[in-house]
Amino acid sequence: MCLGVPGKVIAVDREMQIATVDFWGVRKQVRLEVCDAPVDPGDYILNHVGFAIRRIPPEEAAETLALYDELLRLADEQDLMAGDVRDEIQAAPDATRSRKDALDEKR
Amino acid sequence: MKSADAFEQLKFRDPERARGLRDALHRLVQRADHAPVSVMHVCGSHEQAIAKFGLRAAFPDELKVIMGPGCPVCVTDVPEVDEAVALAKQGVRIASYGDMLRVPGTSQSLADAKAEGAKVDVVYSVTQAAELARQYDEEFVFFASGFETTAVATAAVLVDDPPDNFSVLSAHKYIPPVMEIVAEMPETKIEGFLAAGHAATITGSAVFEKFVERHELSVVIAGFEPLDVLAGLVKLLEVINSGVPRVENAFPRCVTREGNVQAQNLLWRVFRPTGGRWRGIAHVPNGNLRLRDEFARYDTRKRFNIDLSAIWSYAPPKLVQQCQCGDIMAGIASPTDCQLFGKECTPESPVGACMVSAEGTCKIWHQYGGRPDLRSMKRGAA
Numbered sequence: 423m424c425l426g427v428p429g430k431v432i433a434v435d436r437e438m439q440i441a442t443v444d445f446w447g448v449r450k451q452v453r454l455e456v457c458d459a460p461v462d463p464g465d466y467i468l469n470h471v472g473f474a475i476r477r478i479p480p481e482e483a484a485e486t487l488a489l490y491d492e493l494l495r496l497a498d499e500q501d502l503m504a505g506d507v508r509d510e511i512q513a514a515p516d517a518t519r520s521r522k523d524a525l526d527e528k529r
Numbered sequence: 530m531k532s533a534d535a536f537e538q539l540k541f542r543d544p545e546r547a548r549g550l551r552d553a554l555h556r557l558v559q560r561a562d563h564a565p566v567s568v569m570h571v572c573g574s575h576e577q578a579i580a581k582f583g584l585r586a587a588f589p590d591e592l593k594v595i596m597g598p599g600c601p602v603c604v605t606d607v608p609e610v611d612e613a614v615a616l617a618k619q620g621v622r623i624a625s626y627g628d629m630l631r632v633p634g635t636s637q638s639l640a641d642a643k644a645e646g647a648k649v650d651v652v653y654s655v656t657q658a659a660e661l662a663r664q665y666d667e668e669f670v671f672f673a674s675g676f677e678t679t680a681v682a683t684a685a686v687l688v689d690d691p692p693d694n695f696s697v698l699s700a701h702k703y704i705p706p707v708m709e710i711v712a713e714m715p716e717t718k719i720e721g722f723l724a725a726g727h728a729a730t731i732t733g734s735a736v737f738e739k740f741v742e743r744h745e746l747s748v749v750i751a752g753f754e755p756l757d758v759l760a761g762l763v764k765l766l767e768v769i770n771s772g773v774p775r776v777e778n779a780f781p782r783c784v785t786r787e788g789n790v791q792a793q794n795l796l797w798r799v800f801r802p803t804g805g806r807w808r809g810i811a812h813v814p815n816g817n818l819r820l821r822d823e824f825a826r827y828d829t830r831k832r833f834n835i836d837l838s839a840i841w842s843y844a845p846p847k848l849v850q851q852c853q854c855g856d857i858m859a860g861i862a863s864p865t866d867c868q869l870f871g872k873e874c875t876p877e878s879p880v881g882a883c884m885v886s887a888e889g890t891c892k893i894w895h896q897y898g899g900r901p902d903l904r905s906m907k908r909g910a911a
Contacts, residue, residue, distance in 0.1 A: 425753055456789065471653070471675075472657075503574070
C-alpha cells in the first residue's frame with residue numbers, strides 16, 4: 423500500500439474534481455482534491471486508493487512507469503507486488519459511470 | 530524468484546548502474562569503522578522490491594537491511610481488530626480492505642465473524658466504502674487501516690459530506706513516531722533509516738528533520754525501483770560514514786522538502802495523533818490517528834457502545850503465543866527465526882498478522898525468499 427500507481431490523465435472534470443485516468447488500458451475515475459498541482463489531459467498522476475497524490479512531471483513519467491510495466495507484464499498472478507498494483511487500480515471507480523450519476527449521488 | 534536471478538532482473542534495466550551501485554555499497558561498508566552496519570526501512574513495498582529482485586544477495590555481508598514496522602495491517606493492534614469483530618457480531622455492517630479481514634483478533638478475525646454470518650464487505654478504497662454505505666438503509670462502518678498516505682484518502686471522504694449512516698473505525702497509524710521508538714530499542718542498533726518514497730510524497734522530507742536532530746540518525750528517502758533502493762542505500766551509507774546525521778532525498782522525482790501541503794492540511798483537519806499500542810511493538814506516543822471531535826458524528830467509537838467483554842473472555846490460541854511478529858517488526862528477529870514460519874504459519878493458514886498482509890515481512894519472505902545464500906549469489910552475480 424506504500425506503492426502508488428502512475429496513470430495517464432485522459433479527461434478532467436474540474437467541477438467534480440475528478441479525472442478519467444488510463445492505467446494500462448483500464449480507465450478509472452481518480453479524485454483530484456488532494457493532488458499537489460493542477461492536472462490536464464496528457465499529464466501523469468500517482469494514484470493511491472483512488473486519489474491522485476502527485477502530478478508526475480512529464481520528463482519523469484517514463485522512469486516512473488518502468489517498474490510497473492515490468493510488474494504488470496511479467497509477474498504472475500500470485501506476485502505480491504503486482505497484486506498491490508492491481509489493488510491500487512481497482513481502488514478507483516470505473517470510468518464508465520457518467521458524470522451525472524456521480525453528481526446525483528453526491529446530492 | 531531464485532536469488533541467482535537477481536542480477537538478471539537488474540540487467541533488465543541498467544546493468545552498469547546496478548553494478549556501480551553494488552560496488553559503491555561494498556566500498557562504503559568497508560570504509561565504515563565497524564561492522565555490521567544496520568539500517569532499517571519501514572515500508573512493505575520496499576521489502577517487496579528488495580525480496581522480489583533478490584537485492585539482499587547484492588548487499589555486502591556486513592550490511593544488514595532490516596524491515597521495521599512498515600506494514601499497516603500488521604501493526605493493527607489486537608484490541609482494534611476486536612472492536613471491529615465485536616461490532617460485526619452485534620450485527621453492524623462493516624467494510625474493510627481484504628487483508629484486514631484475516632488479521633487475527635483475540636479470539637476471531639473479521640473473516641471468522643463473516644463465516645458465522647456477520648455482515649462484512651471487502652472494499653478497495655474508502656470512496657467505495659462510502660458509496661456502498663449509500664446503498665444500505667443501516668449503519669455502515671468502515672474499518673480504516675493504513676499509514677498517513679492512506680489516511681489522507683479517508684480524510685478527503687469525511688470532509689466531502691459522506692452519507693449519514695457512514696462511520697469510520699480508525700486504525701490509521703502515523704509512521705514518524707514509531708521510528709523514534711524503534712530507534713531507541715537497544716536490541717536493534719539501527720544506524721539509519723530508508724524512508725518510503727510515496728509516503729514522503731505527502732509528508733515531505735522535512736517531517737524527518739526533527740527526528741534526525743533528536744536521535745542523531747540519518748534518514749534517506751528512496752523509491753521502489755531496484756535501482757532506486759540501491760541508490761538510496763548508497764546515499765544512506767555515505768551519510769552514515771560522514772558522521773553528520775541528516776535527511777537526504779534520493780527520490781526527488783516524487784518527493785519535495787515540503788511535500789503535498791494540501792494533503793497534509795486535510796489529514797490534520799480530520800485526524801489528531803494520539804498514543805496507542807502497535808501490535809507486537811510498543812505503546813507509540815502520537816502513533817495512532819483518531820478522528821477529531823468536529824468529526825465525532827462519523828467516529829464509530831463515539832457512535833457505538835462497543836462491548837468487548839464477550840471477546841476478551843476467550844484465551845488466545847496456543848500457537849499465537851509462539852508468534853514472533855512483534856520481534857520481526859521491531860527488527861530484532863527474521864521470519865526464519867520463527868519456528869512457525871512456513872510450517873504451522875503459511876499464507877493459507879496464517880498465525881500472525883505478518884503472514885496475512887501482502888506487506889508483511891513473513892508473507893513477503895514466504896513468497897520471494899528473504900535472505901538468499903550470499904555465497905551462491907555472488908558466483909551468480911559475478
